[in-house]
Every structure is written in C-alpha cells, then in structure tokens.
Amino acid sequence: MNNINLAPTYPEIFLLVAASAILLIDMFLADAKRNITYLLTLATLAVCTALSLADMNNGTTVYTFSNMFVSDPMSSLLKVFSYVAVALTLIYSRQYATDRGMLGGTLGGEFYVLALFSLLGQMVMISGNNFLIIYLGLELMSLSLYALVALRRSNAVSTEAAMKYFILGALSSGFLLYGMSMLYGATGSLDLSEVAKVTASGTVNKTILVFGVVFLVSGLAFKLGVVPFHMWVPDVYQGAPTAVTLLLGGAPKLAAFAICIRLLVEGLLPLAIDWQQMLTIMAVLSMVIGNITAIAQTNLKRMLAYSTIAQMGFMLLGLLSGVVNGNANSAANAYSSALFYSITYVLTTLATFGVIMLLARAGFEAENIDDFKGLNQRSPWFAFVMLILMFSLTGIPPTAGFYAKLSVLQAVLGTGQVWLAVFSVLLSLIGAFYYLRVVKVMYFDDAVDTTPIATSKDMSVALSVNGLAILALGILPGPLMAICATSIVKTLAG
Structure with missing residues (x-):
C-alpha cells in the first residue's frame, strides 16, 4: 500500500489544473470567442474520461494519502458517467445560457468553471474513504x-x-457533520474501514452509534432529495435556470449514491438493521409524496422535481435490500441494481431537460406542460425522443427504466418484503399518469406555438444519441448491468 502514490488521483489533479487554467484563459477572451472556453471544457472532460477508463480497466482497488482516498472499479465507473453527465449538460445548455446572458459580459465563462469545480467535488466524494475527505x-x-x-x-x-x-444545504451539512463527529467520538477514527472494524467488534456504545447514524442518514437524505428532506427540490428545480437545474439533477445524484455506499455499506454495514429501517420509511414516503404531488403540477420542471423525489425513493429500495437478517449474501445484487438504476435515471434526466432547453429560446422558458402541445407536429423526431424518456421514467418496456425498476424489485423480493414490492409497483402506476400526460399533450393536442425548432448540430446529435441510448439500454441491459455488478463486487471485496 503506497501512501504517496499519486496515480489514483490523476483525474482529480488534471481536472483541478485544467479548471484553473480555463478560468485564467477565459479572463482574456472577448464574448465573441467564448466558444474557446466551451471547447476547452469538453476537452478537459474527454481527458478525464480517458484517465478514469484506464483506472476502470485495471479493475484494482488502490488506496492513497494514508487510506483517505480510494480508486476502485465503482469510483471509476461513477466518475465516467459523471463526466458524461456534465458534458451533455454543457452541450444542451450552451444556446440556452447564451440567450440568457450567462456566458458573456461580467459573468464570462464562470458557468463552465463552476461546473468543473462542482464535478471535482463530486469526484472527491466518490473516492473518499474518510469522513473528512467526503465532507x-x-x-x-x-x-x-x-x-x-x-x-x-x-x-x-x-x-x-x-x-x-443555501440555507437548507447548510442545515443538511450540519446534520452530516454532527453525525460524523458522533461516529468519530464512538469509534476513535475517521477512516471508514477502521470505523467498520470497531463497529463490528461490538465494543462501542450502540446508542451513540445509532444517534450518529440518524444524523448521517438525514444529511444523505437531503443530498438525495428524499422525504422528509425534500423541501428544497421543487423550488430550486423550478427557480434555477434550466441549465443549472440539470447540473443539480444529473451528476450529483451519482455522487450522492457513492457516499451512501461509502458511508453506510463500507463504513457502517454492521449497523445495517438500523439504517435500513430508516431508508425503508424514507423510500415509502418519497414514493407516496413524490408521485401524488407530481400529478397536480403544471410546470414541467416542478413535476420533474417531484418525480426525482419518487425516483430516488425507488433507488433507496435497492440500498435497503442488501442485508437480510444479518446476512449480506444478496448485497452485491441489491447494490448493483441500485447503481444501475441511478445511472439510467441520470441519463434519462439529462435528455429530458435537454428537450426542455431545445424548445426554449430567448425570453421563453418552455417549462410548462402546455408548452409541449403539438410537439409531434413541429418535430416528430424530438417528440419521439421525449416519448422514450417519459416511457423510461414510467418504467414501460423496452426502455432502460423498465429494466432498472425490475432489477430493484427483484432485489426487494429477495428480502421477503413482498408488501414493499407491491406497494412500489402501485405507486409507479400512479406515477404513470403524469408522465403519460406529457405524451398525450405532444401527440394529441394542437400546437399553440408553431415556431420552427432551431438547434445546433452538436445538441441535436447529442440529444438523439442520449434518447436512443435509453432505448438501447432497455433492449440490451446486460452489458451495463454486468459492469455495475462487477464493479460493486470488486469494490466490496477490496
């Protein structure tokens, strides 16, 4: 174990240097040349992808910086999809951000640089093996x-x-930090593997550990946006510029999944019976409140926010199915199902908000459901892409969302909680109403706005590929599911 080995951190080091360089270069660019910042940002993400793919191909788990940072198959996989998520977000949002003055004048290229620094934070979260590094x-x-x-x-x-x-985020950070401090006080270590050993030994006061877990799970729940820590999601999704909403709803969900695995599974698996009960309650409430409240929404971004709450609740079903009566035999299957669900959900969300930004133009946001009326008359292809996305979010075959839901439900049934699986299916049927309402509006209502849809070539290609990928992952889910399963097995073994 080499504690001064920098190789596992090459993607993070490169991203930090590149983001700082892009910030400096952008200072000297005129608004007309802002395209250079955009291309440099995409090139940075491409290099990071190559570095992480090389790590993933190695298939090994490497610790560095005194065990505080880990590079393993799961971290490499999540980082690759995080790069993809940020790259697609920047491609989809370029025209949108330009029309709203977010890329010129006094703001310059801060949109790109802040996106890269938020990605750097996510990468550190994904590879953190220590409470402080994750924080x-x-x-x-x-x-x-x-x-x-x-x-x-x-x-x-x-x-x-x-x-x-900001206010609710600071509150959740306080919860998370307080939970970490209680666990540190109980175990005497910030290292996750050491915390797991001490917790498993049974020599620690169980009451302090459980209190620490309660605060820890509360902080994680905020980052995932699940009930009862969901209050910020609808308002922030609706109020933020759509480009920023996508940065919030895309890659950060992968990072949140990663720290759930790091903290709860790798660090606190001996307390699974305690945190799984909390996740069960949050999953059920999230699916109920998310699906039922979404029905009443007319703003598409707000509807998708409540949809996110319900979808994250469904993802939690995979996380709470790993340990059954103290037996972790089904852990790899359950956690890989949750990982597959998170990845496919993020890919679907990217394309959904991409279509919203496709229809938006200067002075018009295209964020109400009625703005999609008659989309099939204006652009049959992009109406079809949106149809695939809504079917995937609903869980209708042959889309990726169907297989993702099926794999999670199989994990739940493996725990013997048939009632939870049935309940989840019933709530998914309720959710079908508001997703299919968008399809009905696109295909059966007359177009109110007949303005031709103008789009750049890169956005048109990226959105088309993104939509078809959701269909392809539903027809052939095997390869990605196998990668998810392998990465979870190797990560837990490492």
Whole structure:
C-alpha cells in the first residue's frame, strides 16, 4: 500500500489544473470567442474520461494519502458517467445560457468553471474513504452549485431559489457533520474501514452509534432529495435556470449514491438493521409524496422535481435490500441494481431537460406542460425522443427504466418484503399518469406555438444519441448491468 502514490488521483489533479487554467484563459477572451472556453471544457472532460477508463480497466482497488482516498472499479465507473453527465449538460445548455446572458459580459465563462469545480467535488466524494475527505468533496460541490443557482443575479426567482438551497444545504451539512463527529467520538477514527472494524467488534456504545447514524442518514437524505428532506427540490428545480437545474439533477445524484455506499455499506454495514429501517420509511414516503404531488403540477420542471423525489425513493429500495437478517449474501445484487438504476435515471434526466432547453429560446422558458402541445407536429423526431424518456421514467418496456425498476424489485423480493414490492409497483402506476400526460399533450393536442425548432448540430446529435441510448439500454441491459455488478463486487471485496 503506497501512501504517496499519486496515480489514483490523476483525474482529480488534471481536472483541478485544467479548471484553473480555463478560468485564467477565459479572463482574456472577448464574448465573441467564448466558444474557446466551451471547447476547452469538453476537452478537459474527454481527458478525464480517458484517465478514469484506464483506472476502470485495471479493475484494482488502490488506496492513497494514508487510506483517505480510494480508486476502485465503482469510483471509476461513477466518475465516467459523471463526466458524461456534465458534458451533455454543457452541450444542451450552451444556446440556452447564451440567450440568457450567462456566458458573456461580467459573468464570462464562470458557468463552465463552476461546473468543473462542482464535478471535482463530486469526484472527491466518490473516492473518499474518510469522513473528512467526503465532507470536503461535498462542500466543494455544494458551494459551486449554490453559486450556479444564483448565477443570474438580476433574476429574483433564481436568487430566491439560491437562498433556499443555501440555507437548507447548510442545515443538511450540519446534520452530516454532527453525525460524523458522533461516529468519530464512538469509534476513535475517521477512516471508514477502521470505523467498520470497531463497529463490528461490538465494543462501542450502540446508542451513540445509532444517534450518529440518524444524523448521517438525514444529511444523505437531503443530498438525495428524499422525504422528509425534500423541501428544497421543487423550488430550486423550478427557480434555477434550466441549465443549472440539470447540473443539480444529473451528476450529483451519482455522487450522492457513492457516499451512501461509502458511508453506510463500507463504513457502517454492521449497523445495517438500523439504517435500513430508516431508508425503508424514507423510500415509502418519497414514493407516496413524490408521485401524488407530481400529478397536480403544471410546470414541467416542478413535476420533474417531484418525480426525482419518487425516483430516488425507488433507488433507496435497492440500498435497503442488501442485508437480510444479518446476512449480506444478496448485497452485491441489491447494490448493483441500485447503481444501475441511478445511472439510467441520470441519463434519462439529462435528455429530458435537454428537450426542455431545445424548445426554449430567448425570453421563453418552455417549462410548462402546455408548452409541449403539438410537439409531434413541429418535430416528430424530438417528440419521439421525449416519448422514450417519459416511457423510461414510467418504467414501460423496452426502455432502460423498465429494466432498472425490475432489477430493484427483484432485489426487494429477495428480502421477503413482498408488501414493499407491491406497494412500489402501485405507486409507479400512479406515477404513470403524469408522465403519460406529457405524451398525450405532444401527440394529441394542437400546437399553440408553431415556431420552427432551431438547434445546433452538436445538441441535436447529442440529444438523439442520449434518447436512443435509453432505448438501447432497455433492449440490451446486460452489458451495463454486468459492469455495475462487477464493479460493486470488486469494490466490496477490496
């Protein structure tokens, strides 16, 4: 074990250097040449992808910085999809951000640089093997996102959303930090593997551990946006510029999944019976409140926010199915199902908000469901892409969402909790109403706006590939599911 080995941190080091360089270069660029910042950002993400893919191909688990940082198959996989999520977000949002003055004038290229720094925070979260490192990554990501939500300083709605996000985010960080401090006080270590050993030994006061877990899970629940820590999600999703909403709803969900695995599974698996009960309650409440409240929404971004709450509740079903009566034999299957669900959900969300930004133009947000009326008459292809996305979120075959839901339900049934699986299916049927309502509006209502849809070539290609990928992953889910399973097995074994 080499504690001064920098190789596992090459993606993070490169991203930090590149983001700092892009910030400096952008200072000297005129608005007309802002395209250079965009291309440099995408090139940075491409290099990071190559570095993480090389790590993933090695298939080994490497610790560095005195065990505080770990590079393993799960971290490499999640980082690759995080790069993809940020890259697609920047491609989809370029015209949107330009039309709203987010890429020029006094703001310059801060949108790109803050997106890269939030990604750096997510990467640190994904690879953190120590309470403090995970917390530092979390704060780096959160501070960047707070600034992004408030990027349109003259917009009162965005400023209000940023204030809500900042205040509630600070509260959740306090919960998380307090939980970590209690666990440190009980175990005497910040190292996750050491915490797991001490917890398993049974020599620690169980009451202090359980209190620590309660605060820890509360902080994680906020980052996932699940009930009862969901209050910020609808307001921030609706109030933030759509480009920033996508930065919030995409890659950060993968980082949140990663710290759930790091903290709960790798660090606190001996307390699974305690935190799984909490996750069960949050999953059920999230699916109930998310699906039922979404029905009443007319704003598509707000509807997708409640949809996110319900979808994250469904993802928690995989996390709570890993340990049954103290037996962790089904852990790999359950956690790989949750990982597959998270990845496919993020890919679907990216394309959904991409379509919203496709229809938006200067002075028009296209964020109400009625704005999608007659989309099939204006653009049959993009109406079809949106149809695939809504079917996937509903869980209709042959989309990726169907297989993702099926794999999670199989994990739940493996625990013997048939009632929970049946309940989840019933709530998914309720959720079908508001997803299929968007399809009905696109195909059966007359178009109110007949303005031709103008889009750049890169956005059109990326959105088409993104939509078809959701269909392909539903027809052939095997390869990605196998990668998820292998990465979880190797990570837990390492």
